[in-house]
Amino acid sequence: xxxxxxxxxxxxxxxxxxxxxxxxxxxxxxxxxxxxxxxxxxxxxxxxxxxxxxxxxxxxxxxxxxxxxxxxxxxxxxxxxxxxxxxxxxxxxxxxxxxxxxxxxxxxxxxxxxxxxxxxxxxxxxxxxxxxxxxxxxxxxxxxxxxxxxxxxxxxxxxxxxxxxxxxxxxxxxxxxxxxxxxxxxxxxxxxxxxxxxxxxxxxxxxxxxxxxxxxxxxxxxxxxxxxxxxxxxxxxxxxxxxxxxxxxxxxxxxxxxxxxxxxxxxxxxxxxxxxxxxxxxxxxxxxxxxxxxxxxxxxxxxxxxxxxxxxxxxxxxxxxxxxxxxxxxxxxxxxxxxxxxxxxxxxxxxxxxxxxxxxxxxxxxxxxxxxxxxxxxxxxxxxxxxxxxxxxxxxxxxxxxxxxxxxxxxxxxxxxxxxxxxxxxxxxxxxxxxxxxxxxxxxxxxxxxxxxxxxxxxxxxxxxxxxxxxxxxxxxxxxxxxxxxxxxxxxxxxxxxxxxxxxxxxxxxxxxxxxxxxxxxxxxxxxx
Amino acid sequence: xxxxxxxxxxxxxxxxxxxxxxxxxxxxxxxxxxxxxxxxxxxxxxxxxxxxxxxxxxxxxxxxxxxxxxxxxxxxxxxxxxxxxxxxxxxxxxxxxxxxxxxxxxxxxxxxxxxxxxxxxxxxxxxxxxxxxxxxxxxxxxxxxxxxxxxxxxxxxxxxxxxxxxxxxxxxxxxxxxxxxxxxxxxxxxxxxxxxxxxxxxxxxxxxxxxxxxxxxxxxxxxxxxxxxxxxxxxxxxxxxxxxxxxxxxxxxxxxxxxxxxxxxxxxxxxxxxxxxxxxxxxxxxxxxxxxxxxxxxxxxxxxxxxxxxxxxxxxxxxxxxxxxxxxxxxxx
Numbered sequence: 001x002x003x004x005x006x007x008x009x010x011x012x013x014x015x016x017x018x019x020x021x022x023x024x025x026x027x028x029x030x031x032x033x034x035x036x037x038x039x040x041x042x043x044x045x046x047x048x049x050x051x052x053x054x055x056x057x058x059x060x061x062x063x064x065x066x067x068x069x070x071x072x073x074x075x076x077x078x079x080x081x082x083x084x085x086x087x088x089x090x091x092x093x094x095x096x097x098x099x100x101x102x103x104x105x106x107x108x109x110x111x112x113x114x115x116x117x118x119x120x121x122x123x124x125x126x127x128x129x130x131x132x133x134x135x136x137x138x139x140x141x142x143x144x145x146x147x148x149x150x151x152x153x154x155x156x157x158x159x160x161x162x163x164x165x166x167x168x169x170x171x172x173x174x175x176x177x178x179x180x181x182x183x184x185x186x187x188x189x190x191x192x193x194x195x196x197x198x199x200x201x202x203x204x205x206x207x208x209x210x211x212x213x214x215x216x217x218x219x220x221x222x223x224x225x226x227x228x229x230x231x232x233x234x235x236x237x238x239x240x241x242x243x244x245x246x247x248x249x250x251x252x253x254x255x256x257x258x259x260x261x262x263x264x265x266x267x268x269x270x271x272x273x274x275x276x277x278x279x280x281x282x283x284x285x286x287x288x289x290x291x292x293x294x295x296x297x298x299x300x301x302x303x304x305x306x307x308x309x310x311x312x313x314x315x316x317x318x319x320x321x322x323x324x325x326x327x328x329x330x331x332x333x334x335x336x337x338x339x340x341x342x343x344x345x346x347x348x349x350x351x352x353x354x355x356x357x358x359x360x361x362x363x364x365x366x367x368x369x370x371x372x373x374x375x376x377x378x379x380x381x382x383x384x385x386x387x388x389x390x391x392x393x394x395x396x397x398x399x400x401x402x403x404x405x406x407x408x409x410x411x412x413x414x415x416x417x418x419x420x421x422x423x424x425x426x427x428x429x430x431x432x433x434x435x436x437x438x439x440x441x442x443x444x445x446x447x448x449x450x451x452x453x454x455x456x457x458x459x460x461x462x463x464x465x466x467x468x469x470x471x472x473x474x475x476x477x478x479x480x481x482x483x484x485x486x487x488x489x490x491x492x493x494x495x496x497x498x499x500x501x502x503x504x505x506x507x508x509x510x511x512x513x514x515x516x517x518x519x520x521x522x523x524x525x526x527x528x529x
Numbered sequence: 530x531x532x533x534x535x536x537x538x539x540x541x542x543x544x545x546x547x548x549x550x551x552x553x554x555x556x557x558x559x560x561x562x563x564x565x566x567x568x569x570x571x572x573x574x575x576x577x578x579x580x581x582x583x584x585x586x587x588x589x590x591x592x593x594x595x596x597x598x599x600x601x602x603x604x605x606x607x608x609x610x611x612x613x614x615x616x617x618x619x620x621x622x623x624x625x626x627x628x629x630x631x632x633x634x635x636x637x638x639x640x641x642x643x644x645x646x647x648x649x650x651x652x653x654x655x656x657x658x659x660x661x662x663x664x665x666x667x668x669x670x671x672x673x674x675x676x677x678x679x680x681x682x683x684x685x686x687x688x689x690x691x692x693x694x695x696x697x698x699x700x701x702x703x704x705x706x707x708x709x710x711x712x713x714x715x716x717x718x719x720x721x722x723x724x725x726x727x728x729x730x731x732x733x734x735x736x737x738x739x740x741x742x743x744x745x746x747x748x749x750x751x752x753x754x755x756x757x758x759x760x761x762x763x764x765x766x767x768x769x770x771x772x773x774x775x776x777x778x779x780x781x782x783x784x785x786x787x788x789x790x791x792x793x794x795x796x797x798x799x800x801x802x803x804x805x806x807x808x809x810x811x812x813x814x815x816x817x818x819x820x821x822x823x824x825x826x827x828x829x830x831x832x833x834x835x836x837x838x839x840x841x842x843x844x845x846x847x848x849x850x851x852x853x854x855x856x857x858x859x860x861x862x
Binding site for chain 2: 128129248249403405409
């Protein structure tokens with residue numbers, strides 16, 4: 001027994017000694033990123049609606065237009081070399097850039113662009129509503145979205161819309177797929193959806209190499225990209241769900257970028273000289289939703305009182321330090337007409353007054369459904385302690401994100417704490433979400449946030465749609481200012497922060513870009529020294 | 530003939546019961562399964578249509594029957610979360626768990642059994658206390674914390690071991706997934722650096738699980754051994770002058786092999802279910818993580834597929850154990 005044991009141990013030690021230090025650091029030409037990518041459930045652009053999948057299609061497909069990050073109210077022409085709109089404002093014409101080739105070698109033409117846009121509407125998956133709102137539907141998509149010739153695309157809308165609004169929506173829904181390749185995999189009239197869910201048919205700066213769901217996503221550079229070939233040759237994104245593990249990987253140099261830092265980690269890594277922090281305000285808001293079905297929350301004075309019972313400053317300096325900035329209106333900074341008013345501060349006396357006016361001077365008991373992620377839980381606990389100062393007993397109910405969301409969508413909550421991200425960078429996205437409620441009944445066809453909180457607002461709803469249709473940008477902005485004020489005064493929401501997305505990047509890596517939405521996070525400028 | 534039919538019926542009904550219970554649990558969960566597929570921002574129309582496509586409003590027994598008829602044809606369905614067939618997903622994740630569980634149990638046995646014997650032989654002396662303390666620590670400390678501490682110490686601070694994952698990220702895509710067991714696949718590839726790398730990556734997570742495993746195994750070994758050492762035949766053997774080593778390792782050990790095997794098998798089976806926390810910390814994409822993520826998305830097709838595989842593995846292990854009993858225990862023949 002003994003000699004065998006000795007030999008085994010010796011062999012093991014030798015192996016360890018031989019390998020120590022021989023670990024492959026990240027290769028010079030590969031960007032390695034640790035990121036939670038378990039929200040990717042399909043690679044078909046016509047289905048993509050979440051975060052990391054939006055980022056994926058932004059880096060691997062060409063779009064007609066893209067937002068100019070340096071000047072967010074402007075658009076950059078990409079696959080569309082130029083665009084124009086008809087006299088009656090209903091028909092948009094795009095000249096498709098020539099010389100763009102798909103990975104397959106096929107040329108990118110207006111036919112591919114038309115096909116790609118039609119797919120969004122016909123397949124009618126989650127992002128379809130962004131185009132549907134312009135009067136496009138399964139029945140008319142092929143007629144209204146058409147390729148006049150190989151380089152001209154026409155889209156006919158149901159009426160005139162502000163070009164900025166329509167084009168903005170288009171930036172999110174114009175990933176151009178290779179029609180010939182996709183249709184060669186069509187089954188049962190699915191327009192290739194079954195195949196494209198796990199495959200790739202694009203022309204962007206990066207091609208898909210492999211997607212292992214919840215494990216990794218690897219991309220390889222398009223060496224013939226018309227917009228300039230990226231310097232790095234490969235991108236490898238590893239799904240690492242534990243933030244502490246992400247940090248260790250970065251500090252050892254085994255990954256170049258990490259994306260899911262907690263507030264504490266941000267503070268630590270900011271002091272680390274081997275790492276730099278990249279951040280960008282996102283069009284995502286942290287808010288509390290107050291269900292006006294609840295007898296207390298039905299009273300406007302109570303809702304106001306609660307708005308005065310949040311320690312905005314305290315939270316900004318602690319829990320949300322670096323990862324959130326104070327914001328109290330429903331339109332995030334960066335969108336047309338967004339207001340940065342911060343009317344509410346922590347004021348316990350004022351809150352108590354308001355509660356007295358509402359007839360509940362001694363407070364009341366109420367529940368809050370909370371996703372059991374650390375940051376959300378800590379926020380809930382902070383709120384619980386300030387509310388207690390005015391006699392409000394808050395019971396926190398933690399559960400998995402999907403469970404709390406299910407309850408919220410069914411109007412079964414008292415209070416819900418969470419985030420809301422804009423679908424596109426136009427004010428209509430959030431205005432529609434927060435300030436419209438076409439039908440407050442239980443059988444309503446649309447169930448936006450106002451519906452979830454039983455906020456019955458026929459007049460405000462009309463105002464929001466009028467603002468959407470207003471062609472003059474200045475007038476439009478003014479209308480949104482009014483809408484935001486109305487929501488601030490009366491709405492069943494307490495908006496607290498605008499999210500700041502942060503990433504920690506190795507000091508030898510430059511050019512990683514974070515934009516206001518996830519489809520504006522780019523890898524194409526990354527350089528490793 | 531009759532015996533094998535009974536076995537088949539027993540196995541089939543166990544698996545059926547397993548699937549049924551899992552299915553019902555999935556239905557009872559207060560989470561909306563459509564949500565995971567369409568997202569929170571989807572229009573009511575998309576939501577309604579997807580709900581219909583998913584067949585959620587069909588009666589429970591009908592849904593279950595549809596699922597069952599697919600399974601009998603070898604089709605475990607499509608995962609809503611990965612858009613891949615569940616069978617393909619499991620083919621990728623199960624070997625990872627198998628590799629980790631096996632390595633962990635081997636460590637548990639190799640260290641745990643001798644430790645338990647030693648503790649029994651040195652009962653109430655300092656060796657006994659030390660082993661029991663170390664064992665208790667391993668059993669009580671949260672495995673998540675232990676894993677992170679291990680990474681912090683051996684990877685981040687000392688650089689003795691590589692980081693999380695089954696291979697260095699640089700080897701991504703370089704190995705053909707033949708069996709799914711990294712040690713075997715890297716060996717088959719011929720690239721010895723990669724093979725060694727796979728071993729190195731396995732050491733820490735396997736040791737963490739092994740620690741957990743040996744805590745239990747050493748304790749059980751100790752108590753089984755003590756039970757034997759109290760017996761009269763031990764005294765007889767000593768009086769007869771039989772060397773202590775033979776008394777312990779041949780006579781006493783031989784008599785505890787059967788219950789010890791049960792202990793080891795139970796420990797192995799529990800590791801086979803996949804230690805979610807270890808898999809999370811070490812980015813080890815195994816069955817535990819797969820089933821947990823699927824559960825939170827109410828991707829019941831994936832959960833049931835995973836449960837079925839574990840059920841089958843468990844049944845298989847039990848059968849092999851029964852055979853082993855007959856080999857080890859002359860009385861059972």
